[in-house]
Amino acid sequence: MANWLSRISRLIGKAEGEYRPGPWYLPITGGWLPADVGKFTNWWQLGYDPIGLSSQSAMVEACVSAYSQTVAMCPGDHWRLNSKGGRDRVKNSALARLLRYPNDYQTISDFLLNAVRSLYLTGNCYALALRNDRYEIDELHLMKSELSRPLLASTGEIFYQLYGNDIIAKRMNEETLLVPQRDVLHIKLHTRRERYPVPLIGESPILAAYGDIGVGNAIARQQQAFYMNEARxxxxxxxxxxxxxxxxxxxxxxxxxxxxxxxxxxxxxxxxxxxxxxWAVGGKDAATAEMLKLSNEHIALAFRIPLQILGLGGAAYNSTELLMQSWIASGLGFCLNHVEEAIGVLFLLKGQPDEYVEFDTAALLRSAMKDRIEALARGVQGGIFAPNEARNSEGLPDAKFGDEPRVQQQVVPLSAAGAIPAAPPAPSAAPQPAPHAAPLPPKKGNRDDLAREVRNLFELTERIGRRRLTP
Incomplete structure (x- = not known):
């Protein structure tokens, strides 16, 4: 360990004691200092307070909880491309086991909930990977992102200084761990090059919305003092x-x-x-409420969350599926893909489409039964799903002869339509007799032929009847 420590020459970012451009994050107070405030070394003596995070902003808490709780609802699977062009779910790999049980004290829902929450609050998520005797990753343990950090050695190798998990500290008898990059799950958001020399430290969307957070907190404090002190x-x-x-x-x-x-x-x-x-509400109160609403909308915009998800109005959607698809196509889809790719890099997967991790967003429509059934019905009628595949997705058993996709009979390729022979020409109409012409006399012997045919028919019927009555 000492040899590796001697090779680590500098941290990501500025050296200790050098000036860093704001805003600044304060782990002790759990808030941010804007650039125009943090430039004063005695900012607390000047009456400034750090801008709080989710504990002091209901809007930030709603945005962060929307991401973390939604991702925790989606089950993940390990997929691999097969020789037929489809894909198979891998059930016996180390990754498949970790996607069910990441460690012995957390469920996968707990793990993803806290991982995504840390990602959007601080811009980074760190998890320590422990391996078994077969050198497979057997456990993942979340670390405190505010106190952990990446380190860059003089040789260009990347290490991580991890801190903040009491269970790991007790089991390993070390408060701070120095771990190589291959044993760390690091999920990070975008990095500002003017703040960090190398792209290894992410930044939270809160930095883009800290002004609106400050406005909202100031309005809330002012209104609280106003309504508590006035007697209107x-x-x-x-x-x-x-x-x-x-x-x-x-x-x-x-x-x-x-x-x-x-x-x-x-x-x-x-x-x-x-x-x-x-006593009507004054114009000043209405303007304050409008300003607070506008600041909340700016925070939601920074987190890329539709206002309908947060219950703040906006254009209505015709169904729950359309609302979720709109969010999946923007912020939620990026979050899921970002977590999937980070896990795939840790487990050395080949990536799409050969081998990858995927979280199933169908669980988000668990309560929208009508939309879910209509989508499955159209998939079966269009030949995309076999009937049994649609039934299995709803937890129903297989039906007989339901393993093969089927389509309607009128759905044929253009080549088959071109091979259909042309219709024969219509027969010419029989010539019409001339008007006022005398009818032709019946041919001789026509009555005798008709009588003979009738007798033959009766004789045939009698023979068939006698044959049925014979034992």
Missing amino acids: PSAVLSTDLVLDKDQVQALRDRWNDQAKGLYQGGTPILTAGLKVQP
């Missing part, structure tokens, strides 16, 4: 009469007797020209 009623009683102090108090007491406590919701009777005037 919901309505006032007005009259043109001049009332003294005792009269005003008497009217207030009578109103409270009919509208407060046990009599809440009663019907007060007003006299002497008294009128109830509701």
